[in-house]
Amino acid sequence: MTSDEVLSQVSDIIRDVLDQPDIGISLTTTADDVEGWDSFNHINIMVAVEAHFHIKINTAEVEELKNVGELVDMVLHKQKVRK
Amino acid sequence: MRIADLYWLPKVATTNDELRRIAALKSVDWNELVKVAGEHLDFIQTNRLDKILARHFSATNLPETVTKPVRLAVLSSSTADHLLPGLRVAGLRRAMFVTTLLGDYGQYLQELGDKESKLFAFDPTVILFAFHAEHLLGNPDPALSTADAELLVSDALNRVTNAWRLARVCFKGQIIQQTVLPTMNMLMGANEHRLSGAGVTLVERLNLRLREAADVEGVALLAIDRTMTQDGLATWHDPSLWHRAKQEISPVATPAYGDLVARLIAAQLGRSYKCLVLDLDNTLWGGVIGDDGLEGIKLGQGSALGEAYVSFQSYARDLARRGIILAVCSKNDEENARSPFEKHPEMVLKNQDIACFIANWSDKAGNLRAIAEQLNIGIDALVFADDNPFERNIVRRELPMVAVPELPDDPALYAKCLSYGGYFEALQITKDDFERTGQYRANAQREQLRTSHTDLAGYLRSLQMELRWAPFDKVGLQRIVQLINKTNQFNLTTRRYTEQDVLSVMNDPKALTLQLRLIDCFGDNGIIGIIIGKPDGDIIHLDIWLMSCRVLGRQVEEASMNLVIEEAKRLGARNLLGEYLPTKKNGMVKEHYRKLKFTQTNELDDGSSAWHLSVAEYEPFPTFISTVRTMHD
Numbered sequence: 106m107t108s109d110e111v112l113s114q115v116s117d118i119i120r121d122v123l124d125q126p127d128i129g130i131s132l133t134t135t136a137d138d139v140e141g142w143d144s145f146n147h148i149n150i151m152v153a154v155e156a157h158f159h160i161k162i163n164t165a166e167v168e169e170l171k172n173v174g175e176l177v178d179m180v181l182h183k184q185k186v187r188k
Numbered sequence: 189m190r191i192a193d194l195y196w197l198p199k200v201a202t203t204n205d206e207l208r209r210i211a212a213l214k215s216v217d218w219n220e221l222v223k224v225a226g227e228h229l230d231f232i233q234t235n236r237l238d239k240i241l242a243r244h245f246s247a248t249n250l251p252e253t254v255t256k257p258v259r260l261a262v263l264s265s266s267t268a269d270h271l272l273p274g275l276r277v278a279g280l281r282r283a284m285f286v287t288t289l290l291g292d293y294g295q296y297l298q299e300l301g302d303k304e305s306k307l308f309a310f311d312p313t314v315i316l317f318a319f320h321a322e323h324l325l326g327n328p329d330p331a332l333s334t335a336d337a338e339l340l341v342s343d344a345l346n347r348v349t350n351a352w353r354l355a356r357v358c359f360k361g362q363i364i365q366q367t368v369l370p371t372m373n374m375l376m377g378a379n380e381h382r383l384s385g386a387g388v389t390l391v392e393r394l395n396l397r398l399r400e401a402a403d404v405e406g407v408a409l410l411a412i413d414r415t416m417t418q419d420g421l422a423t424w425h426d427p428s429l430w431h432r433a434k435q436e437i438s439p440v441a442t443p444a445y446g447d448l449v450a451r452l453i454a455a456q457l458g459r460s461y462k463c464l465v466l467d468l469d470n471t472l473w474g475g476v477i478g479d480d481g482l483e484g485i486k487l488g489q490g491s492a493l494g495e496a497y498v499s500f501q502s503y504a505r506d507l508a509r510r511g512i513i514l515a516v517c518s519k520n521d522e523e524n525a526r527s528p529f530e531k532h533p534e535m536v537l538k539n540q541d542i543a544c545f546i547a548n549w550s551d552k553a554g555n556l557r558a559i560a561e562q563l564n565i566g567i568d569a570l571v572f573a574d575d576n577p578f579e580r581n582i583v584r585r586e587l588p589m590v591a592v593p594e595l596p597d598d599p600a601l602y603a604k605c606l607s608y609g610g611y612f613e614a615l616q617i618t619k620d621d622f623e624r625t626g627q628y629r630a631n632a633q634r635e636q637l638r639t640s641h642t643d644l645a646g647y648l649r650s651l652q653m654e655l656r657w658a659p660f661d662k663v664g665l666q667r668i669v670q671l672i673n674k675t676n677q678f679n680l681t682t683r684r685y686t687e688q689d690v691l692s693v694m695n696d697p698k699a700l701t702l703q704l705r706l707i708d709c710f711g712d713n714g715i716i717g718i719i720i721g722k723p724d725g726d727i728i729h730l731d732i733w734l735m736s737c738r739v740l741g742r743q744v745e746e747a748s749m750n751l752v753i754e755e756a757k758r759l760g761a762r763n764l765l766g767e768y769l770p771t772k773k774n775g776m777v778k779e780h781y782r783k784l785k786f787t788q789t790n791e792l793d794d795g796s797s798a799w800h801l802s803v804a805e806y807e808p809f810p811t812f813i814s815t816v817r818t819m820h821d
Contacts, residue, residue, distance in 0.1 A: 121232045124239050152439045153232055164428045
């Protein structure tokens with residue numbers, strides 16, 4: 106899976122969780138940039154990403170994530186490791 | 189095959205598009221939302237549907253056809269706000285509108301004790317208590333002595349039952365207690381129970397004691413510890429999320445959690461399904477009876493497939509034995525369809541297990557309607573089990589109120605699918621439940637006798653009916669509460685009483701209470717009528733009059749009315765007041781009091797009416813029913 110593909114799927118998840126079908130999301134988007142992306146929804150986004158990509162994100166990793174790009178990189182990395 | 193996945197609900201490829209489409213609409217039809225709630229939804233889809241629901245409907249803005257909103261208070265010791273959408277959507281799945289109130293984190297005792305609290309303002313009809321293990325048991329030393337460990341469990345149990353009692357004093361509704369989730373880690377292993385102070389051991393003991401206490405106190409248990417034995421703890425509880433957000437239940441499991449709770453609420457409201465309608469070919473046996481013949485169908489020992497069908501039949505028979513009505517709906521020639529029931533040695537289900545048997549070539553939706561009509565139950569009380577996805581989808585489209593579980597491909601899994609789906613959730617079992625199949629079968633025999641008699645009087649006389657009656661008593665209590673809370677059709681006021689409410693009229697010597705049992709030449713129909721009259725000077729207000737639809741048209745109403753008058757006289761009443769409060773289900777009794785010679789005194793725009801009868805002027809109805817004052821054998 107390419108970075109663009111993962112970004113596109115992660116973006117769909119974020120839009121679904123936040124129930125905002127039209128928000129624009131890029132690799133540099135952070136939670137602070139998006140209305141409604143609070144700590145409650147942050148957990149939902151992480152859990153949904155885990156379920157969608159069949160990966161597990163550690164507690165420490167969640168705390169270190171700075172933007173969507175880092176989340177995409179993490180998904181790519183974990184998928185590679187699994188193979 | 190996990191409960192957390194709600195896999196008995198159909199996966200629909202277009203669910204996401206549907207949600208997007210509905211979210212953009214200015215106004216939404218309630219039934220459309222109910223339909224989407226019946227599809228397989230993950231937790232994000234559940235949350236989205238919940239938002240749409242909230243945007244278009246509220247407790248004061250509901251379609252007329254929806255019954256009164258359920259006000260559910262969730263009093264939890266850990267984070268629970270993420271549970272609420274799943275609870276509301278699971279209600280929607282059963283066409284119930286659920287509003288929720290979340291108690292402040294761990295503050296439930298204060299809220300229950302404070303009349304100014306938002307809990308009191310909310311006035312819940314259902315209270316759900318959810319406590320995590322550490323909250324109840326602390327962090328005990330595993331080396332506790334057996335006696336100290338038992339003390340710790342008793343102490344935890346007392347705190348829980350105290351909360352129930354406080355809730356019972358303040359509110360009338362249903363109390364649901366989540367059993368304690370065994371989240372602790374093992375210190376010994378498989379023989380952990382030998383370590384009295386180990387968390388796992390304590391939780392096991394506590395859950396056992398909770399079950400005993402809940403039976404005594406009339407509390408419904410949300411047996412989430414048992415769900416874990418099916419799904420595994422890891423599916424429901426994520427230790428990382430516990431530390432990150434104090435979520436005891438992982439978000440992925442919240443739709444299922446909601447469903448488990450909504451079943452209990454539905455059961456309390458008498459909205460559990462009552463009848464399992466079975467397809468035949470490839471559902472009860474392998475193959476097609478019309479093509480393969482008696483010798484050709486796969487059923488019975490000797491082949492894995494044949495055994496799987498036997499085990500599914502056994503499950504259906506056991507459901508019937510505990511009070512679920514069985515019916516057959518099959519596309520077949522009737523003679524072919526019946527032949528295995530009569531002649532196949534490996535059939536577990538026999539003709540007499542099936543209360544209504546329809547085999548023809550008409551469409552199944554029409555036949556399901558006919559089944560509901562013949563059994564005299566609502567069509568929304570049917571669960572339809574069919575291996576054929578095509579038939580399932582047609583029925584879902586034509587009859588959205590019928591539950592159609594998404595049976596897995598393998599018949600070995602049919603029973604699990606029905607059992608996980610929780611369609612027949614029940615809170616207690618009464619003697620009548622055990623006898624139900626026989627009662628419905630006897631009804632079919634009565635139907636035959638009726639058609640063989642050309643005149644009604646001759647038919648009624650031949651039934652040799654005996655109406656046994658008594659004021660309320662402790663023995664009948666469970667059944668009385670059950671009937672009051674689940675009877676929808678022949679029910680003049682549809683007032684629901686808790687066990688406490690029933691006890692209080694039972695203990696009032698001036699109140700009129702009648703429980704009625706009908707026996708006839710085909711057997712015992714069980715308790716078929718409940719009447720409650722509340723005293724007010726020389727007036728008795730008939731607060732509840734309900735009867736089982738099974739005995740309609742047999743002069744039971746008239747015979748009961750004669751009894752009401754006798755009792756009213758004994759209590760010194762001169763006037764009887766009756767009322768009719770319409771619901772979407774009780775249109776059949778609109779004229780009930782007129783038929784019993786009451787005079788109408790009022791009628792409102794909403795269709796409700798008030799009635800009066802003077803006791804002195806009453807002339808007893810002649811009937812073919814003898815009345816006997818006795819009740820339980």
